[in-house]
Amino acid sequence: xSELKSTKVNWFFACAVEDVPExxxxxxxxxxxxxxxxxxxxxxxxxxxxNMCPHRQQMAISRGMIGSVxxxxxxxxxxxxKTFSLKDGSCLxxxxxxxxxxxxxxxxxxVYIDVK
Amino acid sequence: xxxxxIVVIGNGMVGYKFCEKLLSxxxxxxxxxxxxxxxIRPAYDRVHLSAFFDGKTAExxxxxxxxxxxxxxxxxxxxxxxxxxxxxxxxIHSYRGITExxxxxxxxxxxxxxxxxxxxxxxxxxxxxxxxxxxxxxRDYAPKARKGAVIGGGLLGLEAAKAMLDLGITDTHxxxxxPRLMPRQIDEAGSKLLQGKLExxxxxxxxxxxxxxxxxxxxxxxxxxxxxxxxDVDMLVISAGIKPRDEIAKLCGLxxxxxxxxxxxxxxxxxxxxxxxxxxxxxxxxxxxxxxxxGYEMAEVVAANLTGGKKEFLGFDMSTKLKLIGVDVASFGDxxxxxxxxxxxxxxxxxxxxxxxxxxxxxxxxxxxGILIGDAEQYNMLLQTCKNKIVxxxxxxxxxxxxxxxxxxxxxxxxxxxxDAMICSCESVSKGDICxxxxxxxxxxxxxxxxxxxxxxxxxxxxxxxDLMVHTxxxxxxxxxxxxxxxxxxxxxxxxxxxxxxxLQSYDEVLTAHGKGxxxxxxxxxxxxxxxxxxxxxxxxxxxxxxxxxxxxxLANIQKGGTYSVVxxxxxxxxxxxxxxxxxxxxxxxxxxxxxxxGQRIDLFGAHVSDLPAIWKLLIDAGFESGHAYGKxxxxxxxxxxSTWCRFGLHxxxxxxxxxxxxxxxxxxxxxxxxxxxxxxxECAEAQSKDFGIIATEKGWNLYVCGxxxxxxxxxxxxxxxxxxxxxxxxxxxxxxxxxxxxxPLTRTATWLNKMEGGxxxxxxxxxxxxxxIAADLEKEMQSLVDAYKCEWKEVVDxxxxxxxxxxxxxxxxxxDPTIQFVEMRDQKKVADWK
Numbered sequence: 014x015s016e017l018k019s020t021k022v023n024w025f026f027a028c029a030v031e032d033v034p035e036x037x038x039x040x041x042x043x044x045x046x047x048x049x050x051x052x053x054x055x056x057x058x059x060x061x062x063x064n065m066c067p068h069r070q071q072m073a074i075s076r077g078m079i080g081s082v083x084x085x086x087x088x089x090x091x092x093x094x095k096t097f098s099l100k101d102g103s104c105l106x107x108x109x110x111x112x113x114x115x116x117x118x119x120x121x122x123x124v125y126i127d128v129k
Numbered sequence: 130x131x132x133x134x135i136v137v138i139g140n141g142m143v144g145y146k147f148c149e150k151l152l153s154x155x156x157x158x159x160x161x162x163x164x165x166x167x168x169i170r171p172a173y174d175r176v177h178l179s180a181f182f183d184g185k186t187a188e189x190x191x192x193x194x195x196x197x198x199x200x201x202x203x204x205x206x207x208x209x210x211x212x213x214x215x216x217x218x219x220x221i222h223s224y225r226g227i228t229e230x231x232x233x234x235x236x237x238x239x240x241x242x243x244x245x246x247x248x249x250x251x252x253x254x255x256x257x258x259x260x261x262x263x264x265x266x267x268r269d270y271a272p273k274a275r276k277g278a279v280i281g282g283g284l285l286g287l288e289a290a291k292a293m294l295d296l297g298i299t300d301t302h303x304x305x306x307x308p309r310l311m312p313r314q315i316d317e318a319g320s321k322l323l324q325g326k327l328e329x330x331x332x333x334x335x336x337x338x339x340x341x342x343x344x345x346x347x348x349x350x351x352x353x354x355x356x357x358x359x360x361d362v363d364m365l366v367i368s369a370g371i372k373p374r375d376e377i378a379k380l381c382g383l384x385x386x387x388x389x390x391x392x393x394x395x396x397x398x399x400x401x402x403x404x405x406x407x408x409x410x411x412x413x414x415x416x417x418x419x420x421x422x423x424g425y426e427m428a429e430v431v432a433a434n435l436t437g438g439k440k441e442f443l444g445f446d447m448s449t450k451l452k453l454i455g456v457d458v459a460s461f462g463d464x465x466x467x468x469x470x471x472x473x474x475x476x477x478x479x480x481x482x483x484x485x486x487x488x489x490x491x492x493x494x495x496x497x498x499g500i501l502i503g504d505a506e507q508y509n510m511l512l513q514t515c516k517n518k519i520v521x522x523x524x525x526x527x528x529x530x531x532x533x534x535x536x537x538x539x540x541x542x543x544x545x546x547x548x549d550a551m552i553c554s555c556e557s558v559s560k561g562d563i564c565x566x567x568x569x570x571x572x573x574x575x576x577x578x579x580x581x582x583x584x585x586x587x588x589x590x591x592x593x594x595x596d597l598m599v600h601t602x603x604x605x606x607x608x609x610x611x612x613x614x615x616x617x618x619x620x621x622x623x624x625x626x627x628x629x630x631x632x633l634q635s636y637d638e639v640l641t642a643h644g645k646g647x648x649x650x651x652x653x654x655x656x657x658x659x660x661x662x663x664x665x666x667x668x669x670x671x672x673x674x675x676x677x678x679x680x681x682x683x684l685a686n687i688q689k690g691g692t693y694s695v696v697x698x699x700x701x702x703x704x705x706x707x708x709x710x711x712x713x714x715x716x717x718x719x720x721x722x723x724x725x726x727x728g729q730r731i732d733l734f735g736a737h738v739s740d741l742p743a744i745w746k747l748l749i750d751a752g753f754e755s756g757h758a759y760g761k762x763x764x765x766x767x768x769x770x771x772s773t774w775c776r777f778g779l780h781x782x783x784x785x786x787x788x789x790x791x792x793x794x795x796x797x798x799x800x801x802x803x804x805x806x807x808x809x810x811x812e813c814a815e816a817q818s819k820d821f822g823i824i825a826t827e828k829g830w831n832l833y834v835c836g837x838x839x840x841x842x843x844x845x846x847x848x849x850x851x852x853x854x855x856x857x858x859x860x861x862x863x864x865x866x867x868x869x870x871x872x873x874p875l876t877r878t879a880t881w882l883n884k885m886e887g888g889x890x891x892x893x894x895x896x897x898x899x900x901x902x903i904a905a906d907l908e909k910e911m912q913s914l915v916d917a918y919k920c921e922w923k924e925v926v927d928x929x930x931x932x933x934x935x936x937x938x939x940x941x942x943x944x945x946d947p948t949i950q951f952v953e954m955r956d957q958k959k960v961a962d963w964k
Contacts, residue, residue, distance in 0.1 A: 027939070027940060028939045028940050032939050032940075033939065034671075034674060034675050034934065035671075035672065035675070036672075036675045036676075037674070037675030039939035040938055040939060041938065041940055042938040042940055042941045042944065045947075047938075047948075050939070053647070055637070055647050055648075056647060065948075069963045071689075071963065072691050072937075072948050073687075076679055076682065076683070076687075077679070078649070078650040078653055078654075078675070078678075078679070079647075080616075080646075080647050080648045080649030080650060080652075080653065081616075081646045081647035081648070081649065082615065082649065083615075084646070086647065087649070089649070089650035091678075091679030091687055092687070094650060096650070
């Protein structure tokens with residue numbers, strides 16, 4: 014715990030690994046915040062971003078389809094197909110939007126999100 | 130070597146273009162360039178000035194920032210007009226007191242708005258439409274104004290009128306002195322039609338109207354006209370033409386025209402050989418060229434001659450195409466050839482607001498000019514045909530009407546153009562330039578734009594540039610592949626075949642076997658649809674659930690706010706009172722907004738994702754099944770009431786519609802499918818606007834295919850007449866399966882047919898005469914899909930594992946999304962508007 018505190022992280026237990034569909038996403042409730050969590054099985058990676066799409070302020074990113082462009086992992090909002098990098102949250106479809114991203118870790122079949 | 134010193138007076142589009150062209154031709158250190166501009170901004174795109182009101186900023190419109198001038202060693206003085214030229218000492222003096230010597234001067238002073246001397250023009254609320262500052266003042270004044278007016282019904286005047294509408298001044302008059310709008314570009318019939326179109330958009334147009342006085346105390350309140358009428362006005366924009374800025378030329382003794390303009394020769398030299406004039410300030414053979422393309426050409430002539438080349442300005446075609454308040458207007462060549470000197474073909478559709486005129490030489494071989502209003506799609510081809518004197522087809526009316534019947538295209542298309550045909554007249558890029566750029570490796574439109582500059586001006590030539598690119602690549606044996614996305618180097622049809630041959634069952638298998646990378650929102654739903662079309666498995670089967678488009682993933686249609694709508698199947702639009710009551714009860718219980726759809730069904734809106742399984746449990750118990758409104762699948766088969774009740778009905782259209790709908794329900798296709806069955810030729814089910822439509826005849830049924838409503842309505846084609854029900858279903862099996870196997874993603878049947886080589890004759894041959902020998906296979910494949918049908922929602926309702934996915938929060942499954950908000954309207958709820 015002391016090590017965690019020194020790097021100022023705050024791991025929040027989100028759900029079990031099997032709660033998140035392979036190559037899909039779910040929405041995690043953290044207080045009043047909504048976080049989109051993705052299990053990118055094909056790449057063996059996990060990602061988390063804000064759930065709200067900044068384009069029309071819709072709580073929808075977790076229902077978006079994930080994929081890649083070149084090698085950049087991305088998610089497409091289901092409303093108007095704006096795409097965002099899962100790595101840094103930048104908008105890949107040319108608009109000036111930004112998603113907040115969160116670190117994710119998996120331990121003993123449990124998924125944690127760093128909500129500092 | 131001493132540098133040659135050039136002073137450019139004027140920093141508008143043409144002045145800028147001259148600098149750019151000179152730099153590209155000159156050797157390093159050959160020239161010293163000094164630019165004086167009157168405006169405070171560096172040159173900007175005046176052609177698209179109105180975009181300022183669509184949210185473009187002054188920076189967006191800029192041709193190049195100040196750093197461009199710095200980087201290219203150009204000394205730029207802004208807000209500092211040159212006031213005097215001393216031709217004997219070869220020096221200039223500026224407003225701010227700068228004196229510079231010169232070897233050459235290029236006058237690019239442009240023009241100013243012409244303001245007629247009407248009493249009262251100085252009042253507040255009266256503007257011109259010329260610079261970004263003018264537009265800023267108009268924008269700032271507009272909120273105070275309710276009634277607007279524009280003097281001038283030419284190009285710029287109508288642009289200004291559009292700006293007024295955009296600024297919320299819906300009551301706007303256009304006042305034109307001439308008897309019609311745009312008298313210089315289009316003929317009387319065209320003007321009349323344009324006027325009609327603009328009037329439907331809310332403009333009031335007064336022609337033959339001469340303004341005598343602009344009245345009001347300090348600000349304008351009224352305009353009085355020569356015919357003793359008047360209108361109340363709070364704001365006026367004057368756009369009655371341009372006046373060349375020739376003051377400085379006049380002052381130093383250069384020859385100017387009687388009505389303005391600096392006289393130039395073929396090299397754009399003024400009467401002083403060391404001074405050139407280009408753009409709207411230059412008067413060439415008695416004419417001011419008020420368009421951008423000839424201005425650029427003049428800049429090119431001067432730049433070429435100063436760098437040792439030899440080039441002459443030979444006059445310029447004034448053809449133009451633009452969108453005025455959403456209406457296409459184009460004129461090319463000589464639009465006004467009198468009827469006794471040419472054959473004139475006119476096509477007019479006052480209903481759709483389309484007017485087209487072409488003037489053809491008396492021997493029928495050459496296109497002399499023409500006018501297009503309401504639909505200018507053929508402009509580029511017509512312009513090239515006209516400019517290059519291409520021999521006309523036997524039926525020249527095909528040029529404006531398109532080829533009707535038969536399979537040949539009207540005209541030879543881009544391939545028929547000579548290499549020197551000017552494709553982009555803004556940047557003077559020929560067909561040859563574009564084709565050689567493609568041969569040299571510019572194989573995308575963006576690359577062509579970057580290396581030839583084609584399409585960087587008005588952009589009107591882009592469709593031709595693309596056609597040329599595809600054609601050149603094909604001619605060089607390069608495959609222009611119609612691939613789905615970066616993850617698959619295959620077309621949809623190829624992926625379909627590969628998936629079928631490999632018996633692949635999931636998206637991941639298909640991607641691993643035939644694609645690369647991790648997939649995306651384009652290829653995932655395409656493969657998902659192919660898998661459904663091939664095997665008709667439950668689409669939410671593990672692994673395939675996450676590749677479904679968002680609506681398919683939750684078996685409902687996502688709506689504003691993130692709630693879903695629910696549409697149970699009501700086959701043929703027939704519903705019992707009990708089922709109607711059941712729908713009402715479900716809607717009440719879950720507080721859903723209800724609306725009758727265009728497809729004779731009932732849509733329930735505003736369902737939380739977590740309520741969907743419970744809603745469907747009730748619906749299925751009441752005897753409903755999924756309506757697939759969320760899928761690229763068969764939607765509805767609309768029917769009229771038919772012979773059971775209607776005194777005109779020939780057959781029982783409802784029963785047949787139900788039979789058809791139940792046969793093809795759940796059928797996944799490249800796009801949605803709609804159908805209709807009408808009981809007689811009165812066609813109450815509108816079957817001829819559907820992907821497949823059926824109309825009863827005395828002897829049987831007529832079958833129509835590939836119709837469409839929507840944004841681009843298309844009449845369906847009749848492919849079989851007086852056939853019995855069994856034959857009709859056989860043909861439909863073949864038609865639908867052939868469509869599913871061969872269409873591109875998200876292509877409706879109408880578009881699929883339009884792209885099909887051989888068109889409807891070919892399709893008819895495949896379906897009716899089995900010209901490909903695949904009819905038996907198509908029927909068999911369809912039958913297996915029909916046999917495999919299951920209601921997706923029934924499977925979810927029966928399967929707790931599948932239901933788990935229908936929650937908003939994974940870690941709080943009982944909670945709904947608290948951000949969803951509803952407001953009330955007409956006794957129902959609606960979702961709060963998004964920002």
